[in-house]
Amino acid sequence: MHEARAHLRARRERFESRLASSLPADTNTPDRLREAMRYSLMAGGKRMRPMLVYASCDALDIDYRKLDAVACAIEIIHTYSLIHDDLPSMDNDELRRGRATCHMAFDVATAILAGDALQALAFELLAADEALRQRPEQQALIIHGIAAACGSSGMAGGQVLDLAAVGTEISRQALTHMHQLKTGALIKISAAAPALFARVEPSLLDRLEVYGDCVGLAFQIYDDILDVTGTAAQTGKSTQKDARQEKPTFPGLLGLEESKAEACRLRDRALAELKGFPGDCGMLACLATVAVDRES
């Protein structure tokens, strides 16, 4: 595990430079927009989704560098969703990844447009990437999977459910469904995209999808837990905000202890899927473990 965490750190460092170079360099992008996009994209963060992409490559024994565009595109989409979620008309958050949110550092209009431009950038990268273009049929499958994961029956739909749930009591099933759309779908395609790229046998794609489902939900439950138990200094974002915003959470529904137990059960179900792969599942195992053993 120690070795896997060091491996993860190295991958993350390399990823940061790939991500920075994916930002638009052309002179047609207005400076203020470029700055807002860079400000939010390069603010750090766990980079869990791109690390899942690379970890699945390892497990499938394919060159992880071929999925660089996929890793960047998914992190770019995740970043755009954070910018929009933080807006005054949504969660109205002032702190994200340890610094002012995009609309606080710039303004609301620029933040909306930076999010919009980041979404477009993600698909531009996926369509232009050389490694993907060599497998155009797989490329279309991956673009489709990512677009579906972030649209009305994925991330954007989940945010609508999240906002609608404020101040209400919803069932565990409804809360789970909300998280599956809001964060689960994009996490799942992160784990599954390398299998689409490599055209592996369906059983391995299935395993990666179940793994992604479980890790996604475990991660979200732990996010809810950290919102209760953590501090802003630890997590880099406002805490105790779920209660303040009257959002339904797993700790609110199940209590802290049962929430932790549920997150651990999901981690174990994810780990149980890691068999029959041609490559090294160490990084996938590490990410499932880290999801429920972290301070931020």
Next chain:
Amino acid sequence: MHEARAHLRARRERFESRLASSLPADTNTPDRLREAMRYSLMAGGKRMRPMLVYASCDALDIDYRKLDAVACAIEIIHTYSLIHDDLPSMDNDELRRGRATCHMAFDVATAILAGDALQALAFELLAADEALRQRPEQQALIIHGIAAACGSSGMAGGQVLDLAAVGTEISRQALTHMHQLKTGALIKISAAAPALFARVEPSLLDRLEVYGDCVGLAFQIYDDILDVTGTAAQTGKSTQKDARQEKPTFPGLLGLEESKAEACRLRDRALAELKGFPGDCGMLACLATVAVDRES
């Protein structure tokens, strides 16, 4: 010309039903989000961009139905941009296509998310479409062209320039550049996409791009003119708002008469490109003419 206008009407009617069926039908999309997406997408409008797609197909003598997904995706992206442009933090508009803007009919958060989900839907349609999948390399080129046209060096970038220009005096060159990004890029790819699909000789792609540039700018100049001379009943949107919002416009810069003359010169340049095509350029000619001869 009379015949071409009738042809255009028939194409537009058929397009409305294609567009309606492109909306998400799955049960995972929350009802309120689906309603907001449908509300804005099916509010009518000139459908100029999809008509340009079909008109280029005619000129290139390719079956226009093969570009249905492209036509829908581009109109969906255009609609998402209108929803976001109308937001209180942007142009703060209450009327669009003859009825309440999306954030007035729903709320700001839902309007932002409907826009976000529409952008994702556009790429989902392009990636899933059967006719495009049969030419996966062309499919990637088209997705790339559309993503670039709506991103930071296209539509989103243009909106940043538009907002920055409020209350300032900018040069004709800067105003033209703003429009080229904000509306020109998406109009240009509408005209050019069929040429990418059909892998035509580069000279025809060039002609369609020049045509698209000229029609896009002519259309925008005429929009500025209608904002001065038109009424809300005619145009379906608030008028005299450029002056109220202190936006630089062509009539403000050149005067009404010279603006009209410039729009007509651009139309004539567009028409001059319509030679050497294997198919029928009637609809392209009609659209260039309509751009500067309309009441809405």
